[in-house]
Amino acid sequence: xxxxxxxxxxxxxxxxxxxxxxxxxxxxxxxxxxxxxxxxxxxxxxxxxxxxxxxxxxxxxxxxxxxxxxxxxxxxxxxxxxxxxxxxxxxxxxxxxxxxxxxxxxxxxxxxxxxxxxxxxxxxxxxxxxxxxxxxxxxxxxxxxxxxxxxxxxxxxxxxxxxxxxxxxxxxxxxxxxxxxxxxxxxxxxxx
Numbered sequence: 001x002x003x004x005x006x007x008x009x010x011x012x013x014x015x016x017x018x019x020x021x022x023x024x025x026x027x028x029x030x031x032x033x034x035x036x037x038x039x040x041x042x043x044x045x046x047x048x049x050x051x052x053x054x055x056x057x058x059x060x061x062x063x064x065x066x067x068x069x070x071x072x073x074x075x076x077x078x079x080x081x082x083x084x085x086x087x088x089x090x091x092x093x094x095x096x097x098x099x100x101x102x103x104x105x106x107x108x109x110x111x112x113x114x115x116x117x118x119x120x121x122x123x124x125x126x127x128x129x130x131x132x133x134x135x136x137x138x139x140x141x142x143x144x145x146x147x148x149x150x151x152x153x154x155x156x157x158x159x160x161x162x163x164x165x166x167x168x169x170x171x172x173x174x175x176x177x178x179x180x181x182x183x184x185x186x187x188x189x190x191x192x
Contacts, residue, residue, distance in 0.1 A: 001191045002143035003150045005054075006160045007041065007072075008180045009064040010034030015182070018099045021156075022091030022125070023062065030067045037183035038068045042075035045152070045185070049076060055149040058142055060086035060156060068183065069154040078152070085138035088156030092125025118172045128175055132162040139163060143192040152185075163188065 011034035014021050021027040030038065045054070054076060059069035061082040069080045094102050103110060106123070113120040118128045135155070142151055155163075161178040165171065167188035170178065180186055 001148065001189050002146050004139060004142065004163075004188050004190045005045075005150065005152045006163055006180070006186045006188060007068065007152065007154045008157055008160055008182050008184065009060075009062075009068040009154060010037040010041075011182045012064050020091050020094050020097055020099060020102060021064070022089060022095040023087050024091075024095040026096055027062065027064060029063055034064070034068070034182065035071070038071040039075075041068075041183040041185070042072045045072060046075050052150050054078060054152055055146050056081060056142070057152040057154070058083055058086065058138075059154040060084070060088070060159070062087055062156070065154045065156060069152075072152065072154070076152075083138050083142075085134045086153065086155040086159060089128065089131045089158045090124075090126035091122050093123040094125065117176060128158070128162060128172055131159060132166060132172055132175075135159050135162050136166055139190050140192040143190045147192075160186065163190075 010030045012028050013031045014028055057069060057073055057078040058081045059065050061084045073080045121127050157179045160180050161175045164178045164186060165175050167190060
């Protein structure tokens with residue numbers, strides 16, 4: 001069983017603005033706060049590394065996660081292994097939009113998301129169920145590659161929330177209750 005340290009990327013300006021990022025390639029890099037969060041986390045992890053030997057560092061290939069992972073990697077001396085399965089949920093037509101604008105333009109779709117958070121789909125997007133399946137497969141592969149190890153995984157809010165639910169036996173219907181803070185580790189035991 002691997003111990004996976006799940007880490008949400010640092011803050012971006014779109015997080016501050018309430019803009020939905022998803023997988024859009026237009027999402028901005030970390031802002032100054034996000035960079036500071038990543039550096040602070042790297043120092044915290046370096047202190048943990050005195051007692052916990054981190055054997056690998058994986059990251060989503062999206063810019064904000066990759067930047068966070070690279071800051072951690074520099075401090076810990078680990079290479080970053082990119083895995084696109086660790087990306088955030090694909091929000092389709094909602095990507096790049098302000099949350100308030102999504103609420104005005106997609107009333108029925110957001111109502112469906114409230115009623116059916118696991119299987120509802122943003123226009124041209126991905127369901128939470130599909131997100132959980134790909135994140136779960138990535139974590140299975142990581143755990144098989146590093147049995148009995150401590151592994152760092154940098155990803156995104158909803159992607160991490162699905163992993164937390166799966167690891168803790170929490171129904172995916174409650175996934176939105178488990179969104180993590182930026183640059184804050186959550187340790188789970190993961191059996192592939």
